Amino acid sequence: MEEKLNLLNKSIAEIASLTGIQALLDWDQQVNMPPGGVEDRSNQAALIGELIHHRSTSPELGQLIEDLAKEIGDLDAEDDSARIVRQAKRNYDMLTKIPVEKMVEFIRLTTQAHEVWFKARQTDDFKLYQPVLQRIIELKKEQAELFKPYDHIYDPLLDMFEPGMKTAEVQEIFATLRKEQVALLKEISQAAQVDNSFIKKNYKKDLQEKFAKHVISKFGYDWQRGRLDLAPHPFTTEFGHGDVRITTRYLENDGLSALFSTMHEAGHAMYEQGLDPKYYRTSLAGGTSLAFHESQSRMWENLVGRSKEFWSFFYPSFQMLFPEHLEEVPFERFYKGINRVAPSLIRVEADEATYNLHIMLRMEIEIGLVEGSIQSKDLPEIWNAKMQEYLGITPPNDTLGVLQDVHWSGGLYGYFSTYALGNLISVQLWEKMLSDMPNMPDDMAKGEFSGILGWLRTNVHQFGSKYRPQELIQKITGSKISPEPYMRYLNQKYRQIYNI
Amino acid sequence: MEEKLNLLNKSIAEIASLTGIQALLDWDQQVNMPPGGVEDRSNQAALIGELIHHRSTSPELGQLIEDLAKEIGDLDAEDDSARIVRQAKRNYDMLTKIPVEKMVEFIRLTTQAHEVWFKARQTDDFKLYQPVLQRIIELKKEQAELFKPYDHIYDPLLDMFEPGMKTAEVQEIFATLRKEQVALLKEISQAAQVDNSFIKKNYKKDLQEKFAKHVISKFGYDWQRGRLDLAPHPFTTEFGHGDVRITTRYLENDGLSALFSTMHEAGHAMYEQGLDPKYYRTSLAGGTSLAFHESQSRMWENLVGRSKEFWSFFYPSFQMLFPEHLEEVPFERFYKGINRVAPSLIRVEADEATYNLHIMLRMEIEIGLVEGSIQSKDLPEIWNAKMQEYLGITPPNDTLGVLQDVHWSGGLYGYFSTYALGNLISVQLWEKMLSDMPNMPDDMAKGEFSGILGWLRTNVHQFGSKYRPQELIQKITGSKISPEPYMRYLNQKYRQIYNI
Numbered sequence A, B: 001m002e003e004k005l006n007l008l009n010k011s012i013a014e015i016a017s018l019t020g021i022q023a024l025l026d027w028d029q030q031v032n033m034p035p036g037g038v039e040d041r042s043n044q045a046a047l048i049g050e051l052i053h054h055r056s057t058s059p060e061l062g063q064l065i066e067d068l069a070k071e072i073g074d075l076d077a078e079d080d081s082a083r084i085v086r087q088a089k090r091n092y093d094m095l096t097k098i099p100v101e102k103m104v105e106f107i108r109l110t111t112q113a114h115e116v117w118f119k120a121r122q123t124d125d126f127k128l129y130q131p132v133l134q135r136i137i138e139l140k141k142e143q144a145e146l147f148k149p150y151d152h153i154y155d156p157l158l159d160m161f162e163p164g165m166k167t168a169e170v171q172e173i174f175a176t177l178r179k180e181q182v183a184l185l186k187e188i189s190q191a192a193q194v195d196n197s198f199i200k201k202n203y204k205k206d207l208q209e210k211f212a213k214h215v216i217s218k219f220g221y222d223w224q225r226g227r228l229d230l231a232p233h234p235f236t237t238e239f240g241h242g243d244v245r246i247t248t249r250y251l252e253n254d255g256l257s258a259l260f261s262t263m264h265e266a267g268h269a270m271y272e273q274g275l276d277p278k279y280y281r282t283s284l285a286g287g288t289s290l291a292f293h294e295s296q297s298r299m300w301e302n303l304v305g306r307s308k309e310f311w312s313f314f315y316p317s318f319q320m321l322f323p324e325h326l327e328e329v330p331f332e333r334f335y336k337g338i339n340r341v342a343p344s345l346i347r348v349e350a351d352e353a354t355y356n357l358h359i360m361l362r363m364e365i366e367i368g369l370v371e372g373s374i375q376s377k378d379l380p381e382i383w384n385a386k387m388q389e390y391l392g393i394t395p396p397n398d399t400l401g402v403l404q405d406v407h408w409s410g411g412l413y414g415y416f417s418t419y420a421l422g423n424l425i426s427v428q429l430w431e432k433m434l435s436d437m438p439n440m441p442d443d444m445a446k447g448e449f450s451g452i453l454g455w456l457r458t459n460v461h462q463f464g465s466k467y468r469p470q471e472l473i474q475k476i477t478g479s480k481i482s483p484e485p486y487m488r489y490l491n492q493k494y495r496q497i498y499n500i
Helices: A002-031 A035-056 A059-072 A080-097 A100-123 A126-145 A155-159 A167-190 A205-219 A257-273 A290-304 A308-321 A331-337 A355-371 A376-391 A417-436 A440-445 A450-459 A469-477 A484-497 B002-031 B035-056 B059-072 B080-097 B100-123 B126-145 B155-159 B167-190 B205-219 B257-273 B290-304 B308-321 B331-338 B355-371 B376-391 B417-436 B440-445 B450-459 B469-477 B484-497
Strands: A228-230 A236-238 A244-248 B228-230 B236-238 B244-248
Touching (some): A002 A035, A002 A059, A002 A244, A035 A080, A205 A228, A205 A308, A244 A257, A257 A290, A290 A450, A308 A440, A417 A440, A417 A469, A440 A450, B002 B080, B002 B236, B002 B244, B205 B308, B236 B257, B244 B257, B257 B290, B290 B417, B308 B331
Parallel strands (some): A228 A244
Antiparallel strands (some): A236 A244, B236 B244
């Protein structure tokens, strides 16, 4: 078995080299590549993609995994080898279950759908988009059916991003969350609004960068194993655990957007930097799930980066860098301003108190679409009704409504919920961390974050994807994913900010 | 045949994608990669290297080339298909002639030799280096013998870099060149020296970069298909003909070194940018030979970049950027200063009038080593004697003498001569260009270089490696590679500068 396991690890390590190369091709394209490079770069990316697919789905690999699975028996055992094989089997099954010709059809359709979606959004024409969207939904249903048996047809779609998670579980979590978050938002909306006009100005880019680098250095982002660059959209990428890079972009009319997005990406990156080296280049490299990944980015961005303690330490330096905007803004006003809550039409602009509502709306629609209780032709109407119900606003058109996100045109169903689950997990971890280290807020107020990073390394980062998300959160906190801690957090924070 | 040719082109295009990826892995490592990336990057580079080798030496490819070669018959015909097959055959033979186990031995030995050389240079200990150097020479002789029949055992080594070039030809060229260049240098050495102290200062890096970018933009370097970055050593690399990047480095105590090296690399890059798109990703992509490549970089660096006409246009701007260093330096003094001739111990620091002497010395030694007329143990003595004879100076130690270059430890024999041949070719092309476009110097003095680049595109760049070096120079100028134009150039330029 030892020998077979070595063979498996060798195969997976080679695939990891190829995916690292693929990530570099993409990063360079977004960060450095001159326009003339496009044609050769797509050839290169296609070739590497082919090599990865070929190796990841080879019958030899399948046989090896099959043999090992038999020899090991209990793939859920705590043992590393069992988990390595379990994860390899999961990845292999996921890639091979869908027949190649169906996969090709799917890729062709989503490529086309992306263009149609883009045009529909530009011309505010949902009807243009609807037929291709409908076809994608049908293909997704076909894909889901290949993973029978399941409790709900949405389960396999969810499972692609959140291993082991069930539709019923998420629905139950979201039912409580939605009710309580809508209620809180209503109260906030009736309270006196806080001012954040001092943020919506032009802050010098080089000073923004200096400050953001300073902050994530304090967090513990390891510059020996990463770098920060400019790209049209912020993202994290890795070419190996020794080289986990992040990007950001600076807005002309917002002095903090880049900072928060840099903290967010640093949160993702530190998760990858924190993996136990024994898992490098194995099937257990990479985080537990998308939601767990998001819990890390949101924790550093929100629980740390938008906290009173954080800014009690950093505000004097930030004020010093930007006296023209902040000289006359006292700390309390600043702190409230960066935590301003306002229902918005656009998900990516949403704040902590409204973000999950955008997510839940999308997940309800997705479930409806695949189980057939919602028809794609009715989407604009349903979207707008839910927006009014949850956020109290109605999009004036579909471009600012149902057409805003790229995800569905790319065939990403089951993905959105991970954003909200990530928020919930972040606070569950936070509460446990606070009970383990009651000094943590004081440390933050001293600009000291090594306790937090150390705790995350020990409890989350080191394990990679050894555990499933529900398994890991249970192991750490004793509970499964739950909305209560998040609601406690929102209530405590925002009732103070809005005096309610 | 059509079908087989398509198959060949497809194979070669895929190998081109892989070598483009290999180049990106290397560029990123030198320009961007954080230290932590080393381990994964070497795995990635090794894997891509293996894939390239595997595909480039596959028996199927060999058979395909063999079949096509038979069907085409005359591989030297002017026809593109014939040339594509000829070049593919050359590449395939070169890679497969040396048995794999011999290649592995060679790679192992040169890897080891590099470390030994590095240590020997640091401790000025040639004796430490000599045994491994001797072993490399023996392996190079064995390699050369696999390419029998030849006129001279050094021919196959030369041919690896200069297709079709013979030792006897180069020896004849160099015999004249050496005599005349040594004589001119003697006269210069006895004349009053010119001053260049104003260059040897700290020039602001960002302004150096601004100026260098301005200059190569004027040359016609295409920024839509390239970029300039910082790296420890200047180099040109390409990921495809639409993405040809260059690097430079700024010295603390020299205001022009980076500029000249940037012009040099831009010369290489514009060669690649100028290839006819019909040859992209075929066996004819890439320049004719190393010497032809060097002719382009040296032309832009020296014939253009160190000319009176160039600076009559650019000096006012350059002076404006650096008034603290140049305000009181009149044009004539500046022009003479940047063309200062002084025999130096180190090749890479040599000027136009001495550079070739460094090269010829090395080539004579290489030939002696492989034909057996020189013993490796005698190298320091022979090196120093030749330095005295050609340049009039004797290295005080081997670190500044025979140990200065990395090339031999890497098994690069036959490479050095391409530097000097490149210089010769650059002036041969220049004379022809001047007779085709007598206005060219006036254009340069107006900051207008499109005539030069256009001429080079038409006569050199577009063809890639369709022609062998001697064939191409003959086609363009009517003569083979010859030392006379270069000597005319040196005499005319330096007799004026040194009043001799």
